Amino acid sequence: MSFRNFLRQSGAAISICLFVVACGKEPAPEPEFQPLQVVEPRPEIYADFTLTSDLSELSENQKKMIGLLIDAAQIMDDLYWRQTYGDDYESWLESIADADTRRFAELNYGPWDRLDGDKPFMQGVGAKPPGANFYPKDMSKEEFEQAYLPGKKGLYSFIRRNSEGALTVVPYSVAFADELKAAADLLRAAAKLAESTDFASYLKLRAAALISDEYQVSDMFWMDVRDNDIDVVIGPIETYEDALFGYRASYEAYVLVKDLEWSNRLSRFADFLPALQEGLPVADEYKWETPGADSDLNAYDVVYYAGASNAGGKTIAINLPNDEAVQLSRGTRRLQLKNAMRAKFDKIVEPIADVLIDESQRKHITFDAFFANTMFHEVAHGLGIKNTIDGRGTVQDMLLEVSSSVEEGKADILGLYMITELHKAGELGDVDLRDYYVTFMTSVFRSIRFGASSAHGKANMVRFNFFLDSGAFVRDAESGRYHVDFQQMETAMTNLSRLLLTLQGDGDYAGVVKLTESRGIIEPELQGDLDRLTDANIPVDITFQQGVAELGIN
Numbered sequence: 001m002s003f004r005n006f007l008r009q010s011g012a013a014i015s016i017c018l019f020v021v022a023c024g025k026e027p028a029p030e031p032e033f034q035p036l037q038v039v040e041p042r043p044e045i046y047a048d049f050t051l052t053s054d055l056s057e058l059s060e061n062q063k064k065m066i067g068l069l070i071d072a073a074q075i076m077d078d079l080y081w082r083q084t085y086g087d088d089y090e091s092w093l094e095s096i097a098d099a100d101t102r103r104f105a106e107l108n109y110g111p112w113d114r115l116d117g118d119k120p121f122m123q124g125v126g127a128k129p130p131g132a133n134f135y136p137k138d139m140s141k142e143e144f145e146q147a148y149l150p151g152k153k154g155l156y157s158f159i160r161r162n163s164e165g166a167l168t169v170v171p172y173s174v175a176f177a178d179e180l181k182a183a184a185d186l187l188r189a190a191a192k193l194a195e196s197t198d199f200a201s202y203l204k205l206r207a208a209a210l211i212s213d214e215y216q217v218s219d220m221f222w223m224d225v226r227d228n229d230i231d232v233v234i235g236p237i238e239t240y241e242d243a244l245f246g247y248r249a250s251y252e253a254y255v256l257v258k259d260l261e262w263s264n265r266l267s268r269f270a271d272f273l274p275a276l277q278e279g280l281p282v283a284d285e286y287k288w289e290t291p292g293a294d295s296d297l298n299a300y301d302v303v304y305y306a307g308a309s310n311a312g313g314k315t316i317a318i319n320l321p322n323d324e325a326v327q328l329s330r331g332t333r334r335l336q337l338k339n340a341m342r343a344k345f346d347k348i349v350e351p352i353a354d355v356l357i358d359e360s361q362r363k364h365i366t367f368d369a370f371f372a373n374t375m376f377h378e379v380a381h382g383l384g385i386k387n388t389i390d391g392r393g394t395v396q397d398m399l400l401e402v403s404s405s406v407e408e409g410k411a412d413i414l415g416l417y418m419i420t421e422l423h424k425a426g427e428l429g430d431v432d433l434r435d436y437y438v439t440f441m442t443s444v445f446r447s448i449r450f451g452a453s454s455a456h457g458k459a460n461m462v463r464f465n466f467f468l469d470s471g472a473f474v475r476d477a478e479s480g481r482y483h484v485d486f487q488q489m490e491t492a493m494t495n496l497s498r499l500l501l502t503l504q505g506d507g508d509y510a511g512v513v514k515l516t517e518s519r520g521i522i523e524p525e526l527q528g529d530l531d532r533l534t535d536a537n538i539p540v541d542i543t544f545q546q547g548v549a550e551l552g553i554n
């Protein structure tokens with residue numbers, strides 16, 4: 001599962017907790033009669049954050065180009081509204097008298113709360129159609145499945161009814177011909193201002209893709225564009241919004257400014273992977289493989305989110321393209337969105353620390369450590385073992401549906417191992433290792449707030465309980481606050497690394513399930529601590545003030 005998908009799932013899991021808490025006092029409704037619950041609009045769960053970046057090194061042309069890319073992104077926003085809600089969304093928004101309700105409708109791109117299981121927050125709107133506006137509202141799954149309709153499973157089309165009422169396929173390039181032509185013209189105008197000729201070529205290919213619904217060539221070419229300071233992800237990309245079948249892609253855009261300093265540091269750290277692989281705290285047969293450093297990892301500031309990427313919970317890392325043919329031949333790019341991470345750190349991680357972390361260690365919670373932990377998590381995916389040691393097959397094939405949670409858990413713990421080793425080697429400069437450990441612990445609270453219902457939630461719980469049992473995380477009974485025992489931390493880290501690498505190398509499905517069932521649980525004491533976060537009204541996610549005015553360009 002992509003990191004992004006994981007973040008979305010985590011977001012969905014929060015709602016389950018809130019639901020249980022909110023409904024705990026009331027008797028459950030009869031199963032045969034379940035009126036649709038209408039919830040309150042709650043715009044306050046999204047903390048405001050202004051998207052900016054240091055543009056001082058950019059030329060006037062590049063700044064102008066950013067403006068054009070934002071204009072194109074705004075077209076994607078319009079198209080996404082029409083995919084998810086309908087063509088009449090603007091007049092509908094204007095008709096909402098209550099300011100909070102209208103704001104919440106804008107944040108959710110419709111009247112359903114995306115971080116509370118899509119429950120309606122307005123009377124009379126009913127349940128969210130699982131097919132959003134991709135399909136006719138009166139179409140059943142059976143009707144779709146039985147229809148003879150070439151291309152009906154396409155990524156880039158609507159299903160509509162013709163004048164006789166029969167189902168028909170309408171390509172996006174036809175339904176949105178005028179808007180897509182306008183967006184393509186903006187990308188071509190931006191290409192004229194680009195300083196990287198490769199990036200200019202990419203923009204022209206992407207313009208052609210928008211008006212033809214043929215994206216593969218531009219996706220393939222994008223993998224080769226390396227020397228650009230500005231980047232843009234634009235088009236119909238993810239299919240989560242089509243909850244009916246998962247076939248149809250939603251329009252979205254990210255306008256990005258590359259963080260050259262961090263990107264260079266990341267590529268330098270990748271060079272250490274072979275030595276780090278050799279030093280893994282596990283028997284030789286579990287670390288004989290050559291670590292992979294093939295994925296392209298860079299840091300960016302996002303200056304504009306539009307469409308699907310701006311709806312509900314916000315992603316802080318992108319892994320693209322999705323096209324499997326491109327992935328097989330070229331791999332993927334991992335884009336780390338630094339200022340969006342900053343937003344989550346300032347608005348969520350720090351407030352959590354204020355409630356749950358011991359005063360004496362509060363100073364060790366830093367953005368640099370938060371960012372580095374996230375980055376090294378990505379690099380650490382390259383360490384360890386991809387095939388079982390007895391030659392039965394890949395770890396993924398042996399561990400099936402629990403494989404991604406073990407892999408994510410491994411990346412988290414080996415990321416910390418990498419930091420520890422690089423720090424010992426003097427590669428991280430003048431930083432305090434304790435910052436990484438305390439910030440790591442605080443981030444675990446942020447993650448387990450999403451509940452233990454998802455596979456990733458369980459992996460986070462296993463990690464938390466492992467550190468607690470090992471005495472590396474310590475809870476003070478009187479204050480209810482936590483601190484890291486630095487003596488125990490390294491031992492716990494080594495033991496957990498060894499455990500996860502061994503489970504992977506053995507392809508030990510039963511072992512993973514046993515670990516998850518015994519330790520992937522939220523104990524009552526911790527639940528009480530998490531409830532304190534809810535009581536403190538700590539935001540659940542973020543929303544952005546964004547645009548050329550925020551960037552100081554025109």
Ligand SMILES: [Zn+2]
Pocket residue numbers: 003377378381408411
């Ligand atoms: Zn990961």
